Amino acid sequence: MSGQSLARGLAAGLLAAVLAQAAPSAAQSAPKVRNKADFAGVARDFQQQRAANPEGCCSFSTPVFDRNVSFRLFDTFEPVYEAKNERQMILEFVPQGATVESWTRMITLSAFGGAGSSPISTAEMQARFFNTSQGCQQANFSRVIASGRTSDGTEFNLSSNGCGSIAAGGYPGATSGRGEQFLALLLRDAQNVVVLQYAERGEGFAPGGEPIGDEAVKAVMGRFRSIGFCRTQTPSDDCSIAFDAR
Numbered sequence: 001m002s003g004q005s006l007a008r009g010l011a012a013g014l015l016a017a018v019l020a021q022a023a024p025s026a027a028q029s030a031p032k033v034r035n036k037a038d039f040a041g042v043a044r045d046f047q048q049q050r051a052a053n054p055e056g057c058c059s060f061s062t063p064v065f066d067r068n069v070s071f072r073l074f075d076t077f078e079p080v081y082e083a084k085n086e087r088q089m090i091l092e093f094v095p096q097g098a099t100v101e102s103w104t105r106m107i108t109l110s111a112f113g114g115a116g117s118s119p120i121s122t123a124e125m126q127a128r129f130f131n132t133s134q135g136c137q138q139a140n141f142s143r144v145i146a147s148g149r150t151s152d153g154t155e156f157n158l159s160s161n162g163c164g165s166i167a168a169g170g171y172p173g174a175t176s177g178r179g180e181q182f183l184a185l186l187l188r189d190a191q192n193v194v195v196l197q198y199a200e201r202g203e204g205f206a207p208g209g210e211p212i213g214d215e216a217v218k219a220v221m222g223r224f225r226s227i228g229f230c231r232t233q234t235p236s237d238d239c240s241i242a243f244d245a246r
């Protein structure tokens with residue numbers, strides 16, 4: 001079973017609309033699903049790597065359409081859920097011992113084939129995906145922290161999003177009054193869109209009192225080190241982005 005989050009609840013319907021605009025006639029097959037047990041070997045390897053070299057661990061990479069996405073999994077994060085077909089993918093990571101149902105911190109990698117060719121701009125895409133109060137009991141926030149292009153032309157948009165009080169039923173399993181914040185790095189080439197997210201949820205917070213202030217967003221994302229969105233398995237500077245971890 002996949003985890004649920006405010007970010008996923010906000011984006012699901014809007015992404016379907018964007019995909020329909022970009023490739024309205026393309027059919028999709030049922031997703032292939034992997035759960036925590038299927039990642040047991042990967043998790044065990046990461047645990048052994050961390051025990052031997054905590055600072056060097058752990059590099060993660062996965063093929064996404066015609067690209068390869070790579071980044072560092074920091075702390076004790078490990079993969080616990082994946083669902084993918086020929087047009088969409090979601091991959092979720094939680095700290096060792098956590099579950100996709102009861103997480104307080106989660107990393108999510110999502111990919112949407114064909115969405116990159118949508119006629120809307122990347123800035124509008126970010127706003128449609130994440131700047132909505134759906135599922136919130138109080139005003140949401142969505143602020144762009146950085147945007148631009150990598151050397152190979154990939155567009156990127158980094159934003160801080162969420163709300164301090166989620167409504168019961170805001171997404172499956174949502175608890176009233178709990179706060180949730182997610183940092184979203186949207187990567188877009190001419191065909192596809194990939195989103196790397198880091199999310200935290202817990203006690204509710206007042207507007208402006210989110211756990212990760214705007215000045216700290218790049219430092220948190222810097223923990224992923226170099227984030228590659230490359231056409232080869234070996235990432236290079238022209239198709240990668242890194243934020244200052246200080």
